[in-house]
Amino acid sequence: MTVSLFDTKAxxxxxxxxxxxxxxxxxxxxxxxxxxxxxxxxxxxxSFDILRRWLAYRFGRVSFVRNVTDIDDxxxxxxxxxxxxxxxxxxxxxxxxxxxAAIGILPxxxxxxxxxxxxxxxxxxxxxxxAGHAYPAxxxxxxxxxxxxxxxxxxxxxxxxxxxxxxxxxxxxxxxxRDPHDFALWKGAKADEPASAIWDSPWGPGRPGWHIxxxxxxxxxxxxxxxxxxxxxxxxFPHHENELAQSTAAGDPFARFWVHNGLVTSGDQKMSKxxxxxxxxxxxxxxxxxxxxxxxxxxxxxxxxxDVTEKxxxxxxxxxxxxxxFLERAGxxxxxxxxxxxxxxxxxxxxxxxxxxxxxxxxxxxxDTVRAGNAALDAGDHEAAARASVEVGxxxxxxxxxxxxxxxxxxxxxxxxxxDVLVRTMIAQRADARAAKDWSxxxxxxxxxxxxxxxxxxxxDDTHWSM
Numbered sequence: 001m002t003v004s005l006f007d008t009k010a011x012x013x014x015x016x017x018x019x020x021x022x023x024x025x026x027x028x029x030x031x032x033x034x035x036x037x038x039x040x041x042x043x044x045x046x047s048f049d050i051l052r053r054w055l056a057y058r059f060g061r062v063s064f065v066r067n068v069t070d071i072d073d074x075x076x077x078x079x080x081x082x083x084x085x086x087x088x089x090x091x092x093x094x095x096x097x098x099x100x101a102a103i104g105i106l107p108x109x110x111x112x113x114x115x116x117x118x119x120x121x122x123x124x125x126x127x128x129x130x131a132g133h134a135y136p137a138x139x140x141x142x143x144x145x146x147x148x149x150x151x152x153x154x155x156x157x158x159x160x161x162x163x164x165x166x167x168x169x170x171x172x173x174x175x176x177x178r179d180p181h182d183f184a185l186w187k188g189a190k191a192d193e194p195a196s197a198i199w200d201s202p203w204g205p206g207r208p209g210w211h212i213x214x215x216x217x218x219x220x221x222x223x224x225x226x227x228x229x230x231x232x233x234x235x236x237f238p239h240h241e242n243e244l245a246q247s248t249a250a251g252d253p254f255a256r257f258w259v260h261n262g263l264v265t266s267g268d269q270k271m272s273k274x275x276x277x278x279x280x281x282x283x284x285x286x287x288x289x290x291x292x293x294x295x296x297x298x299x300x301x302x303x304x305x306x307d308v309t310e311k312x313x314x315x316x317x318x319x320x321x322x323x324x325x326f327l328e329r330a331g332x333x334x335x336x337x338x339x340x341x342x343x344x345x346x347x348x349x350x351x352x353x354x355x356x357x358x359x360x361x362x363x364x365x366x367x368d369t370v371r372a373g374n375a376a377l378d379a380g381d382h383e384a385a386a387r388a389s390v391e392v393g394x395x396x397x398x399x400x401x402x403x404x405x406x407x408x409x410x411x412x413x414x415x416x417x418x419x420d421v422l423v424r425t426m427i428a429q430r431a432d433a434r435a436a437k438d439w440s441x442x443x444x445x446x447x448x449x450x451x452x453x454x455x456x457x458x459x460x461d462d463t464h465w466s467m
Contacts (some may be wrong), residue, residue, distance in 0.1 A: 003058055003354050005228075006303060008258040009158050009244075010235065018227050018258065023061045023261065026052065027218040027255070029231035029239065030066040030111065032210075033092035034074035038278035039098045039297070039308055040264035044232045047292065047357075049105040049303040052231070053398055054353050065221045066108040067214060068093050068383015069217035071115050071207055073171075076197060085197060086115075101282040103294040104400045104407060112217050114208065118199050119203060120216040121208045124250055125185045125201075133249040134185055136203050137176025143204035144172055147211075147246055149181045155245045158258060160374055161236045169238065171209060183242050184209035211242035218243075229255035229460040233263055262305045264297075279308065289314050291403055295320045298359055313415075319367070323392065324369045324403050329391040329457070331404075333377055341383075345398070359399065366395050425462050429457070 003016045018024040028048045048066075054060045058093050069075075070089040079085035092115075101107075125145055128134035133151045137144035149155045149163055156162055163181055168174075172184035189198045189205040198205045202293060208216075218226065231240060240258065247254040284293060296316035300306045330338055346369065352361035373388030379407070396402035426445050433441035446456060 001058065002352065003200065003260055004356055005257055006356050008260050011160070012350075016227075018055075018059055019256070020232055021059065023063055024055045024059050024228070024230045025222045025226035026062060026064045026230060027214070027226060028064070028066045028108075029030065029223055030068050031096050032069040032072050032074060033089045033096065034072065034078045035282040036095040039281055039284060040099065040232075041096065041276065042099060042103060042281050043103075043264045043297045043306060043308075044261050045100055045105050046103065046297050048230050048259075050298060050302070050359060050399060051228075051259070051357055052106065053400060057398055058354075062109070063222065064106075064109045065218070066111055067217050068096075068111060068113045069213060070112035070113045071197060072158050072210055074289075075408060076193060078229050079194075085194065095282070099285065102281075102285050102290045103297070104405075106288070106400075110221055112221060114213040114217070114460045117213070117217050117418075118208065120220045121212050122186075122201050123277055124212060124216050124219070124246070127250045128185065128246060131249065131251075131390060133246075135178070135444075137173070137188075141173040141176030141188060141204045143186065143201075144176050144184060145203050146172070146177055146182040147185055147242065147249075148178060149183070149245065150179055152245050152249045154248070156241065158241045160243050161237070161241075166237070178418070183211060183238065186245070204352070210318040211239055212246060214239075215243050215247045215250075215252075215254075217263055218254070219247070223402075224251075226255060228257045228259055230259045230261070233260045236260060260316055261401075262303045265282075265305050265307045266309075268332055284313070287382075289317070291324075291408055292317045298401070299363060301360055306428060320401075323366065323396070325455075326373050327389060327404060329377060330373060330385055334382055335385050336384040336390065337382060338389040339385040341390045341458060343387045343394070346391055346392055349395050353398070362395065362399070366392060366399075369395070427465065430463075 004013045005016045006012070007014045026048070028045075031037065045066075048064075051381065052062050052064050057405075059370060068089075070086070070093065075085050075089050079088050097107075120461060125134060128147065129136070129145065134145055134146075134147050137146060156166065163179075166181055168180035168466070169177075170189055174180055185208070186201055186203055187206050187209055188203070189207070194208075197207055199207060215261040229240070229243075257316070292313060293316075296308070296312050297306070299316065346365055349362050349365040352358035352365065355361075369388050369392050373385050373392065376382075376385035393402055393404065397405065426449060430442045430445035433439075449456060449465070456463055456465055
């Protein structure tokens with residue numbers, strides 16, 4: 001067993017072994033909660049949910065920390081007189097949590113808010129000032145403190161850039177900076193900002209810069225060194241580059257692996273709120289089965305870009321419908337036999353997942369096993385069908401996609417029960433028509449169900465339905 005992951009900093013696949021063989025440590029940059037989640041946010045969170053599940057399968061335990069950035073320029077900008085920034089941030093945080101839960105993303109081991117770690121951020125900034133890697137701006141920008149990028153020889157190591165080739169930092173007043181690439185660690189209070197967004201510090205009242213937040217929280221909850229730092233590809237620069245620089249300049253070894261997920265696109269452009277080309281998660285989840293949404297967002301390799309359209313969900317619905325249909329059919333035809341069958345994960349599935357989380361190849365194994373299982377059911381080979389059913393269930397369980405998992409049964413809830421009652425009533429009407437030899441009436445019932453996307457399967461004892 002060798003798990004390999006693509007390390008963005010090394011720009012290569014590397015064999016992964018955790019610092020603690022019994023506990024993998026992961027820090028993932030969570031949302032800045034200035035507004036609700038779009039599909040791109042769900043895809044990013046899902047990528048690390050699947051990574052977490054696989055590493056837990058391989059190593060037994062994962063300590064997974066995903067932060068919430070609840071104080072930021074964007075949060076303050078979106079606040080209104082009727083809704084303070086902290087109320088907006090909490091409302092949006094709940095929207096993210098709800099959307100994550102809807103598609104089966106496991107809650108983190110811990111989910112710290114930036115505002116709860118201000119003392120740790122100040123402590124980290126003080127150590128950088130003392131080491132000569134940061135400086136107060138003085139009268140040019142009262143209260144501001146900046147990281148001196150030219151004081152750290154390896155600045156640019158994550159993205160393989162020289163300082164002069166980088167874009168200038170636009171995160172704070174440039175008048176107090178020694179170099180336009182220096183970035184803000186602390187931002188002095190401004191007259192137009194609310195008093196509730198201001199904290200005392202050795203450099204005067206203010207609030208933290210964006211980048212220092214994650215460095216302080218990662219150190220606080222996972223230690224000076226941890227296994228994996230994750231986030232979207234768009235965070236590599238400047239956010240993760242700056243995290244790496246300030247943490248290592250403060251003496252922390254920091255992350256051993258940097259893992260980044262590809263972006264969701266719309267018409268070959270990054271899906272983002274600033275471009276206005278996003279699909280809100282809430283809108284998608286109103287009209288789509290959450291399991292289908294999860295399948296659609298997981299189907300491409302996590303490092304690749306993913307162009308999402310309504311057709312993407314239609315295609316995922318069709319493919320996942322065949323998987324779900326096999327499990328339901330196997331359950332009806334095999335009864336308890338499948339539960340008594342012992343089967344592990346297919347080797348090809350494990351190889352795919354070990355190789356930089358190859359979910360597309362793993363899903364190909366799932367679909368091949370579904371086809372083999374259906375063929376076994378058709379041939380009356382119940383032993384082979386039972387093994388296929390168990391293998392499919394185990395693979396889907398690893399991916400968080402098993403429709404028989406209680407969480408998905410619960411989500412179906414009252415809607416699924418109501419649909420079942422309606423369809424069974426129509427099946428009974430069809431049975432009555434057939435008993436009376438009223439074939440046209442029986443066909444009308446079947447045609448109506450077919451038009452609604454419902455398939456009937458007649459057996460010697462009963463009629464079963466599926467979507």
